[in-house]
Amino acid sequence: xxxxxxxxxxxxxxxxxxxxxxxxxxxxxxxxxxxxxxxxxxxxxxxxxxxxxxxxxxxxxxxxxxxxxxxxxxxxxxxxxxxxxxxxxxxxxxxxxxxxxxxxxxxxxxxxxxxxxxxxxxxxxxxxxxxxxxxxxxxxxxxxxxxxxxxxxxxxxxxxxxxxxxxxxxxxxxxxxxxxxxxxxxxxxxxxxxxxxxxxxxxxxxxxxxxxxxxxxxxxxxxxxxxxxxxxxxxxxxxxxxxxxxxxxxxxxxxxxxxxxxxxxxxxxxxxxxxxxxxxxxxxxxxxxxxxxxxxxxxxxxxxxxxxxxxxxxxxxxxxxxxxxxxxxxxxxxxxxxxxxxxxxxxxxxxxxxxxxxxxxxxxxxxxxxxxxxxxxxxxxxxxxxxxxxxxxxxxxxxxxxxxxxxxxxxxxxxxxxx
Amino acid sequence: xxxxxxxxxxxxxxxxxxxxxxxxxxxxxxxxxxxxxxxxxxxxxxxxxxxxxxxxxxxxxxxxxxxxxxxxxxxxxxxxxxxxxxxxxxxxxxxxxxxxxxxxxxxxxxxxxxxxxxxxxxxxxxxxxxxxxxxxxxxxxxxxxxxxxx
Ligand SMILES: [Zn+2]
Numbered sequence: 109x110x111x112x113x114x115x116x117x118x119x120x121x122x123x124x125x126x127x128x129x130x131x132x133x134x135x136x137x138x139x140x141x142x143x144x145x146x147x148x149x150x151x152x153x154x155x156x157x158x159x160x161x162x163x164x165x166x167x168x169x170x171x172x173x174x175x176x177x178x179x180x181x182x183x184x185x186x187x188x189x190x191x192x193x194x195x196x197x198x199x200x201x202x203x204x205x206x207x208x209x210x211x212x213x214x215x216x217x218x219x220x221x222x223x224x225x226x227x228x229x230x231x232x233x234x235x236x237x238x239x240x241x242x243x244x245x246x247x248x249x250x251x252x253x254x255x256x257x258x259x260x261x262x263x264x265x266x267x268x269x270x271x272x273x274x275x276x277x278x279x280x281x282x283x284x285x286x287x288x289x290x291x292x293x294x295x296x297x298x299x300x301x302x303x304x305x306x307x308x309x310x311x312x313x314x315x316x317x318x319x320x321x322x323x324x325x326x327x328x329x330x331x332x333x334x335x336x337x338x339x340x341x342x343x344x345x346x347x348x349x350x351x352x353x354x355x356x357x358x359x360x361x362x363x364x365x366x367x368x369x370x371x372x373x374x375x376x377x378x379x380x381x382x383x384x385x386x387x388x389x390x391x392x393x394x395x396x397x398x399x400x401x402x403x404x405x406x407x408x409x410x411x412x413x414x415x416x417x418x419x420x421x422x423x424x425x426x427x428x429x430x431x432x433x434x435x436x437x438x439x440x441x442x443x444x445x446x447x448x449x450x451x452x453x454x455x456x457x458x459x460x461x462x463x464x465x466x467x468x469x470x471x472x473x474x475x476x477x478x479x480x481x482x483x484x485x486x487x488x489x490x491x492x493x494x495x496x497x498x499x500x501x502x503x504x505x506x507x508x509x510x511x512x513x514x515x516x517x518x519x520x521x522x523x524x525x526x527x
Numbered sequence: 528x529x530x531x532x533x534x535x536x537x538x539x540x541x542x543x544x545x546x547x548x549x550x551x552x553x554x555x556x557x558x559x560x561x562x563x564x565x566x567x568x569x570x571x572x573x574x575x576x577x578x579x580x581x582x583x584x585x586x587x588x589x590x591x592x593x594x595x596x597x598x599x600x601x602x603x604x605x606x607x608x609x610x611x612x613x614x615x616x617x618x619x620x621x622x623x624x625x626x627x628x629x630x631x632x633x634x635x636x637x638x639x640x641x642x643x644x645x646x647x648x649x650x651x652x653x654x655x656x657x658x659x660x661x662x663x664x665x666x667x668x669x670x671x672x673x674x675x676x677x
Contacts, residue, residue: 328586355589355640359533394640407636515537515588515641 110224113137113146113196113212116316117227120200120208123150123166132187137164137196146223148196148212155312158297162193169201177213181220190215196223228316246459248274248317252451253341255279255327255334255357257303259291259440260371260447261347262310266293267448269311269318273455276311276320277337278304279327280348287411291437327353335360343454344368345447349407349414351397355516358393361385362517367454368393371447373408377435379478379485379500380443384450388517390473395511401474408435439479446475446503472505530560534587538563544645552581552648561585565644566597571655579651580627581644588640594651595627601658604665616674617667619654630654 123133137148138159147159150166165184169175180197188195195215203209212223250273254261257280265276280303284294288303298306304322311320327334327348338344338360346357346368354370361368365387373380381402385392396402453470456463478485478500491499498504512518530538538557545552545565552567563583568576582593601609603618610623621629632650633642657671664670 328590331586350635351638352586352590352635356586359531359589363531363533397639398641513641515540515643 109144111144111146111212111214111221113148113198113214113223113225114228115148115150115198115210115212115225117208117229119150120198120210120227123200124168124202124208131167132183133166134188135164135166135196135198137162139194143194143214143216146194146196146212146214148198150198150200155316156309160193162196163188163190164196164198166198166200169199175199177220181213181215184215192217198225230317247272247452247455250343250455251275251277251341252343252345252455253277253279253337254345254347255353256346256348257307258282258288258347258349259434259437260373260444261345262293262303262307263441263444264345264347264448264451265307266310266314267444268451269314271448271452272315274315274318276308276318277323277341278307278320279323279325279334279337280304281324281326282413285411287434291434291440327356331356331360335363338366339364341366343451345451346370347372347444347447349411351407354393355397358385358516362387362392369447369450369454371443372402373435373440373443375408375483377408377439378480378483379476380440381477382443382446382450382475384454384470384473386473391508391510392514392517394516395514396474396508398511398514399508401506401508435479442477442479442501446477470505472507474506474508476504476506477502529558530587534560537588538583541565541644544643545648548645549648552579554583557583560587569648569652569655571652571659573659575655575659577655579648581647588642591633591635591638592644592647593621594630594632594647595624596630597627601628604662617669618661619657619668619672619674 133150135148135150137146138157139146139162140159147157148164165188167175167180184195184197197213197215199211199213201209210225210227212225214221214223252268252273252275254265254276257265257278261280265278269276282303284292284298284301284303284306286299289295289299293310294303294306302322302324304324308320308322311318323333323337325333338357344357344361344366346354348354357368367387368385370383370385370393371380383393383396449466450470453463453467457467478488481488481490481500485500488499489497491501510517538554542554549567552565555564555566556562565581565583567579569579570576577599578597580595580597584590584592603609603612609618609620609628610626612618612620614620614622619631621631623629630651632647632654653672654668657668660666660671661668
């Protein structure tokens with residue numbers, strides 16, 4: 109087959125806009141599948157690339173679009189030692205209508221072969237397929253903060269990037285470990301990396317033009333830094349694994365009047381719940397927690413660090429190990445999916461999108477989901493053929509009001525609490 | 528960074544409630560989050576006094592405050608210092624720091640911002656009664672105080 113070379117259009121534009129006598133520019137390319145597909149860069153890629161590295165040299169054709177190929181190839185061979193690998197040569201120029209054009213040649217020991225070249229276009233073209241459902245040009249301006257990039261937070265981040273959200277702040281201080289991989293959007297290639305940075309690469313794979321900042325901090329110990337990020341956002345998504353962080357983030361959401369979404373799975377992901385907090389308009393996280401709808405003891409324990417932070421110090425190691433019981437990725441997926449949809453509803457507010465009727469449906473602030481008739485859902489009837497009784501694999505919205513006695517949003521700090 | 532305005536208001540509320548129910552407790556080093564402590568005396572039914580120190584968490588009211596019994600030096604019925612017991616399930620003790628006993632009261636999974644210091648001190652009062660019960664009977668403290676399920 110004719111080799112295929114992908115080039116970032118923006119990089120070609122940058123190269124063409126450089127003034128002065130730019131002859132040869134050293135770039136880098138990554139090859140796949142026996143050097144039949146290449147991703148070529150004239151500048152350093154801004155996310156971690158994959159593939160097998162090989163040299164790339166870019167040249168600007170002259171105003172007439174003329175290049176002496178023989179001479180160029182000799183020059184490239186003198187310049188680069190390919191060490192048995194192919195060299196990708198990009199010849200850029202300005203095409204009809206002033207848009208950039210690019211031709212690629214693959215130089216091997218056997219000689220020169222022409223390649224098909226494709227541009228990875230700018231944002232607007234990347235997301236044109238979404239027009240009609242989501243007004244992506246508007247969503248591209250939206251900024252979300254996601255706390256917790258584990259099995260719950262990472263797929264939400266990815267889905268929002270797919271939907272065209274343009275700005276992310278990812279907060280987590282954990283690194284990817286072997287035990288996380290099966291439930292995480294990142295794989296073996298990312299072992300040992302901060303989840304934030306590994307997920308950032310995944311987001312940029314979906315939307316290379318997204319702006320992704322990361323913070324490798326513990327929310328509970330970096331309160332003001334995290335609050336600054338929340339204050340600068342349009343929406344806060346909380347997929348962390350402990351209540352202390354949720355209490356702290358709840359306070360930040362209220363302080364800055366930012367809508368927050370909280371999701372979690374219960375033991376072995378038998379089910380889970382999602383809470384939407386519209387500050388001062390509905391219940392806050394503490395209102396719901398105090399109502400008994402959320403119980404810290406039921407929270408899924410997916411790793412030892414999480415268990416150690418929550419359990420009393422005298423709980424023995426054996427017991428901690430038995431408490432670490434993880435669910436399947438497919439059991440986390442419904443919760444992450446619900447949070448994604450609720451996030452898109454919130455971010456689409458005031459923008460003409462297909463999400464407005466969903467907004468009408470999501471009247472409740474608190475939703476419950478069961479994957480299996482276990483744990484808290486053990487007494488639920490079987491699904492069978494009825495849809496009039498509670499069943500697994502369906503969402504249920506609960507009516508929960510703001511708690512006037514809530515010590516966080518009750519606004520009655522002068523009053524005496526009941527002891 | 529100092530306290531946020533919500534935290535200042537909360538600290539005010541806490542001290543207000545304490546002044547009513549535990550009037551010996553006062554706030555020290557209140558300016559710097561993470562350094563503020565509240566100290567006071569709790570008196571058992573038998574009339575013994577215990578100097579109790581509460582460390583106000585920097586993320587007040589979102590995490591469990593550390594509670595220490597500063598004096599007297601606590602010993603069990605058999606004369607062993609409670610500090611030497613280290614973390615103890617039967618005696619409701621957390622790992623001691625700087626030679627001072629730390630009481631296990633609320634666990635992190637049972638904490639909520641709705642819990643006031645006054646409620647915490649009520650639990651410490653109960654611990655003290657259980658401790659004195661232990662001195663009398665030899666039963667461990669968890670004989671008197673049920674544990675919260677982990
Ligand atoms: Zn509330």
